[in-house]
């Protein structure tokens with residue numbers, strides 16, 4: 001550990017640790033669930049860290065939040081009811097609220113401290129909470145989904161932390177089953193699905209479970225986020241049985257229906273070309289995820 005630097009050390013990426021130079025620690029606290037820290041970095045703006053793992057930086061959060069939202073929402077026409085699991089920082093809400101067809105946005109985040117700290121230190125991210133369509137529920141996403149009436153949502157977005165700690169169950173089969181139940185026929189889910197460089201075994205497991213549960217389509221997409229481990233992160237995109245969803249050919253372009261973009265600023269990362277490209281996999285990953 002180098003003095004004055006933050007290093008992201010975890011058994012989930014043994015033998016490597018990305019480091020950022022720290023200008024100033026702005027917040028440190030222990031919530032009921034995890035250690036919460038915010039620091040000012042030299043080159044990536046403010047950084048939110050939970051249990052030693054980077055959740056977002058001001059400079060590159062756009063890549064993750066825009067992709068995890070617009071990949072699913074641009075793949076179906078007219079999304080109306082959207083559920084977000086995790087995502088307490090509000091960045092996913094900010095992106096969902098760009099879609100003018102959406103009428104209801106529910107979010108279930110386990111840790112109120114993440115919400116409060118984001119509102120205090122990341123106003124351009126937490127701006128997502130200002131949309132009147134948003135209802136915040138503080139609680140465990142697993143329990144929340146079990147109580148949802150069957151067929152309620154057009155889309156579920158699982159913006160979860162890594163499967164060590166409170167998010168562990170969000171990567172397990174029973175959770176995916178309750179997501180499928182909560183979706184209408186032809187509804188879509190997009191979940192944070194780790195890195196093809198580091199976690200092929202986790203991805204293989206998720207893919208196997210999803211193929212059993214989601215009778216529509218099952219796809220893996222990925223993007224670049226420089227401050228996430230290995231610099232990339234992936235998403236599992238699935239649809240339930242019903243009207244078919246072709247994730248690789250978006251039917252609901254965001255450029256056409258971006259709403260209130262003044263308060264939120266314009267899209268910085270997502271566009272239709274990058275949407276299609278995100279589903280192209282390197283050969284080593286394709287062999288596991290899409291075996292012929």
Ligand code: AAT
Nearest residue numbers: 055086087088109110111140141160161166167
């Ligand atoms: N928006 C980008 C940041 C995240 S946040 C992940 C959120 O999931 C955290 O706020 C965490 O408190 C919340 N969370 C964890 N477990 C649960 C649960 N069981 N129910 C509801 N919310 C939960 C993603 C970072 C990705 C990091 C990649 N290395």
